[in-house]
Amino acid sequence: MALNRIKFMNTYIDNVTLPEVIKYIEHSIYARQTIQITPLNSDHIVKIEVNEYLKTICENSDLNLVDGHRLIKIAKKYGTSIKEKICGSDLMPYLCHIAAEKGYSVFLLGAAEGVAQKASNNLKKEYPNLKIAGYYSPPFGFESDPNEIAKINTILLESGADILFVAFGVPKQEYFIYENKDKYKIPVSINVGGTIDFIAGEQKRAPKWINKIGMEWLYRFIHSPKRLFKRYFIDDMKIFKLAKKYNPKNN
Numbered sequence: 001m002a003l004n005r006i007k008f009m010n011t012y013i014d015n016v017t018l019p020e021v022i023k024y025i026e027h028s029i030y031a032r033q034t035i036q037i038t039p040l041n042s043d044h045i046v047k048i049e050v051n052e053y054l055k056t057i058c059e060n061s062d063l064n065l066v067d068g069h070r071l072i073k074i075a076k077k078y079g080t081s082i083k084e085k086i087c088g089s090d091l092m093p094y095l096c097h098i099a100a101e102k103g104y105s106v107f108l109l110g111a112a113e114g115v116a117q118k119a120s121n122n123l124k125k126e127y128p129n130l131k132i133a134g135y136y137s138p139p140f141g142f143e144s145d146p147n148e149i150a151k152i153n154t155i156l157l158e159s160g161a162d163i164l165f166v167a168f169g170v171p172k173q174e175y176f177i178y179e180n181k182d183k184y185k186i187p188v189s190i191n192v193g194g195t196i197d198f199i200a201g202e203q204k205r206a207p208k209w210i211n212k213i214g215m216e217w218l219y220r221f222i223h224s225p226k227r228l229f230k231r232y233f234i235d236d237m238k239i240f241k242l243a244k245k246y247n248p249k250n251n
Helices: 018-031 042-048 052-060 069-078 088-102 115-126 146-159 172-184 195-200 208-212 216-223 225-235 238-245
Strands: 005-008 011-014 035-040 063-066 105-110 131-136 163-167 188-191
Touching: 005 069, 011 042, 011 052, 011 063, 018 035, 018 063, 018 088, 018 188, 035 042, 035 052, 035 172, 042 052, 042 069, 042 238, 052 172, 063 069, 069 238, 088 105, 088 115, 088 163, 088 188, 088 195, 105 115, 105 146, 115 131, 115 195, 131 146, 146 172, 163 172, 163 195, 172 188
Parallel strands: 035 063, 035 188, 105 131, 105 163, 163 188
Antiparallel strands: 005 011
16 A cells, blocks of 8 residues: 555655655565565656556555655655655665664665675674575576576575565566565565665765765766766656656646
């Protein structure tokens, strides 16, 4: 069941605070209900416009969080005040902190070979009481291999984890959760993008002051220009045209 869901551009968002999200997650863990949590950023909005399957997934996601200052600014222009920006890179470590305190177990899925293991080791150092149910980095092209998908589902099911963090990139991570969450039966599944890389130390995350002014994207681009140029300066620029298209004040 969504929380305070509202129409936003070409999809829906849940206008919630972090405490509300945590309460929702804990309820799902206790009830052993499988839910999909999707932090949405500009990249999602742009892809949803041309990807009907991703659009369907986001509309059926149990909780859509606002991940990005740009979306908050667009919402403000529409006359909607977003309660809080909640991105995967903030949510994952905070949830690990909660999990360590309350005994929940987590599973890390995705990133390059060895990276999830490194992130797991770093999380254990940060939160000694954290229960790591497992980690796994699937081989390239796994999404087209039914045997590999079945293997992953078996690993996840047998892990008995309470929370699954999936880092495959958009839209692969959203596809995987949507298509498999009822098979691996982990209560809470969250797409976290590059967060596992951040925690592993493979990529540097922007300092907090840069995040606060909404310039994390520029920091990331400076550190990975070849990889991120097309996304930030070609694909994501489409968000401005879409913002105008879906402005309720123009309709």
